[in-house]
Amino acid sequence: MSEESLLKAFGQNICQLRKELKLSQEQLAERAQLDRTYVSSVERGQRNISLLNICKLAAALDVLPGSLLANLGDFYEQ
Amino acid sequence: MSEESLLKAFGQNICQLRKELKLSQEQLAERAQLDRTYVSSVERGQRNISLLNICKLAAALDVLPGSLLANLGDFYEQ
Numbered sequence: 001m002s003e004e005s006l007l008k009a010f011g012q013n014i015c016q017l018r019k020e021l022k023l024s025q026e027q028l029a030e031r032a033q034l035d036r037t038y039v040s041s042v043e044r045g046q047r048n049i050s051l052l053n054i055c056k057l058a059a060a061l062d063v064l065p066g067s068l069l070a071n072l073g074d075f076y077e078q
Numbered sequence: 079m080s081e082e083s084l085l086k087a088f089g090q091n092i093c094q095l096r097k098e099l100k101l102s103q104e105q106l107a108e109r110a111q112l113d114r115t116y117v118s119s120v121e122r123g124q125r126n127i128s129l130l131n132i133c134k135l136a137a138a139l140d141v142l143p144g145s146l147l148a149n150l151g152d153f154y155e156q
Contacts, residue, residue, distance in 0.1 A: 003130055010129060048128045051088060052081055055150055064151040066144035072133055073142040 006072055008045030013068050015043040017061045031060035084150055086123030091146050093121045095139045109138035 018028050025043070029036040034056060041047050042057070049057075058065040096106045103121070107114040112134060119125050120135070127135075136143040 006133060007129065048130050050126045050128055051085065051132065051147075051150075052126050054129065054147070055084060058151070064147075066147035066150070069129075069132070069142075069144035069147060072129075072144070073136070 003048075004045065007048060009072055010049065010068065011043040011045040011047075013071070014039075014057055014061070017063060017068075018043075021061065028057070028060055032056040081126075082123065085126060087150055088127065088146065089121040089123040089125075091148070092117075092135055092139070095141060095146075096121075099139065106135070106138055110134040 014028075018025070023031070025039045026036050029039040032039070032053075034053060038047070038053075039057075042049055042053075054068060055065045058068055061068075092106075096103070101109070103117050104114050107117040110117070110131075112131065116125065116131075117135075120127055120131075132146060133143045136146055139146075
């Protein structure tokens with residue numbers, strides 16, 4: 001399993017959705033009640049984010065949590 | 079946000095899928111390359127599981143990672 005590329009893909013999902021909502025990282029972090037530097041490191045694929053933080057970001061981006069993992073199956077070799 | 083109920087719902091998703099495949103926790107843990115006691119605590123909603131472990135369990139259960147979070151949006155009050 002390419003863990004690095006999986007975390008990067010997740011981070012890109014967050015970044016793309018954030019930009020679609022025209023939010024800064026600061027604004028997203030505030031909505032999600034997370035730290036801005038944490039959000040920045042998640043977007044850069046440097047965090048093995050927890051389920052609860054995935055759900056906080058999903059709520060802040062107004063999407064269902066599962067949708068943030070939509071394309072992650074491709075990175076996973078059995 | 080009811081964090082406890084969210085983690086419990088995720089755990090029930092794992093447990094249900096595992097039983098549908100007629101796998102023991104031991105067999106699922108082995109497939110996912112995780113510890114059996116860890117899988118047990120995830121199923122009981124006692125773990126704020128990480129993204130990489132969500133993907134390992136999804137691959138072991140032969141489902142897409144996002145599907146394990148399918149019903150978690152309901153637990154999340156904005």
